[in-house]
Amino acid sequence: MSGIQLKNVSKYYEEGESKVIALDHVSLTVEPGEFVAIIGPSGSGKSTFLSIAGALLQASEGEVILNGTKIAGQTQKELSRIRLKEIGFILQTSNLVPYLTVLDQLLLVKKMSGKVKTADRIFAQDLLKDLGLGKKLQKFPDQLSGGERQRTAIARAFVNDPDIILADEPTASLDTHRAHEVVQLIAKEVKARNKAAIMVTHDERMLTYCDRVYHMEDGKLSPVPHTPAHA
């Protein structure tokens, strides 16, 4: 089965004598083409959840299955491959490389996973055009607006054509107008390219672009009644 499956996942952090329960028996399935949002207060476990869903962090208990592959028991090498090829991460700040052009930011990711072919270059260019960056291919990050930088980061997350997209507060550094633009674009790409996507956000205004919404509190996940705007 493709997409993301978390079954009864818990995460404990040991803090000296005490134990922090960051995730408490969380289950969630996200299928290809679905855009799921998680909201909740600071410290409720949202980033821990995304790190586990992105194979960056091991669960203490429970099962994580990404694209049909069980994460538990995989070698570090295989986990790196999964993170590089099967998952696209979008973070709070765009984390672009200052001395690379917009197009080269994407080609660098391609290079890390093999040789860059002409088809890869065309794919990257098309992706950037799709995200409204067609005229910015040769610009450097400091020549872009905050919204353009974050759109470049979205393109970079999609460039290996991963099946899974994970976004942690992707609009935190943007004004309202750019925040809408960015999340709308993530939603558009998730639908057009049939990705399984999870976005963590503080911003309730962004939920309208998502198919399902969950609330995280004290490490527990519960569904929130929600009508998607495009339904």
Ligand SMILES: Nc1ncnc2c1ncn2[C@@H]1O[C@H](COP(=O)(O)OP(=O)(O)O)[C@@H](O)[C@H]1O
């Ligand atoms: N590496 C860590 N070591 C110990 N405790 C952590 C660590 N990371 C997160 N926590 C704790 O786990 C809980 C959830 O944190 P986090 O997942 O970052 O929440 P959120 O992203 O919702 O703000 C918090 O109580 C936090 O202090």
Ligand SMILES: [Mg+2]
């Ligand atoms: Mg967080």
